[in-house]
Amino acid sequence: MPRGSSPKRERQYEHIKEGAEKSGTPTGRAKEMASRTVNKERAGSGEAKTASSTSMRDPKSASQRGGQRSHSGAQGPTKDQLYAEAKKRGVEGRSSMNKGQLARALGR
Structure with missing residues (x-):
């Protein structure tokens, strides 16, 4: 987790990491998944100093978008x-x- 993260994001990171590990995901991969998920949440809510243009333009998840933007050029x-x-x-x-x-x- 980046320095200065809120306690909420710390808890979220641990929850995601532990859930992934329980389902059999290797520890390193579980940490990566948790970090990416939390970072995307932070960027979408404006907590991160830098955020990708994609996450700021449309912070919805893939399931919420209904497949839009899932492939480049797909319409x-x-x-x-x-x-x-x-x-x-x-x-x-x-x-x-x-x-x-x-x-x-x-x-x-």
Whole structure:
């Protein structure tokens, strides 16, 4: 943990590290995961002196973003998201369609 971290972030770091170790993650990797997670939280909440432009622009997690920004150049919903929507709408032949075909079938 960086010097000057709040007691809350110290507790968060320990909690994440211990949880990872309990699930069988090696100690070094558990420490790295905990540090990265806590640092991202600190950057997103403005506690860190420096923060990446990405974390400041949109501090939401990947699951909250719904796949957006998960790959460089990727635009719009994932194939799985399109497939789920096609299933909801009852699109015939959806299981053999690729992403582009699913998007066209849904009128996107």
